[in-house]
Amino acid sequence: MSQAATYSVQTVLKDGTPIQIRALRASDEADMLAAIARTGPQSLQSRFFVLKRHFSEKERAYFMDVDFSNHVALAALAEEQGRYAIIGGGRYVVVEPDRAEMAFIVVDAWQGRxxxxxxxxxxTDIARAQGVRELTAEVLSDNTPMRSVFAKAGFRPGRxxxxRTVRLSLSLGSARPA
Structure with missing residues (x-):
């Protein structure tokens, strides 16, 4: 099993709020669906490119069936009303050898933090450690906040x-880990 499957770190947001970033677990499905329910229609459209409120059984299985090799997913959790809850998530899926596509979603109340x-x-650190050489993302052209996040991380726009979208990419180098 990949080290990514047990990934877990405590960190803080720019305002000092403590959060945990860890590997998505099969047991997170209900909490992930609750996070989606707390996410506004515009944020969901920015993530899925269509207005999406409900997910089929097949879609839910895809989001939760993470092998931490070709499909890596992390959840961000913070304390809300006395318990830890998912406030965001990100994933990458290897779409061809050495290249993976990323996607993110953050609950509205936690955006901009x-x-x-x-x-x-x-x-990105996990992808690099696993030998991924390029990360890509498709972002709606008018999703300025997410485009800014990618730009600050060094992603470059492409065709x-x-x-309606901008393709962004980041080269992680050509060397595979030893």
Whole structure:
């Protein structure tokens, strides 16, 4: 099993709020669905490119069936009303050898506080350690906050096949880990 499957770190947001970033677990499904329910329609459209409120059994299985090799997913958790709850998540899926596509979502109440940037940094570190050489993301052109998160991490814009989106990419180098 990959080290990513047991990944867990305590960190803090830019305002000092403590959060945990850890590997998504099968037992997180209900909490993940609760986080989606606390996420507004515009945020969901920014993530899924369509207005999405409900997920089929097949979609839920896909999101939860993470092998931590070709599909790596992290959850960000913070204390809310006396218990830890998922406030965001990020994942990458290997789409061809050495290249993976990333995606993120952050609950509206937690946006703009650095959750997405922290998830991106930790996923990038895992990808690099696992030999991924390039990370890509498709972002809606008008999703300025997420485009800014990717730009600060060094992602560069490229050509997208969909005129509504911007394709962003980050080279992680060519050396595979020993």
């Amino acid at each position: 650095g959750v997405g940037s922290l998830l991106l940094r930790h996923l 997208s096949e969909d005129p």
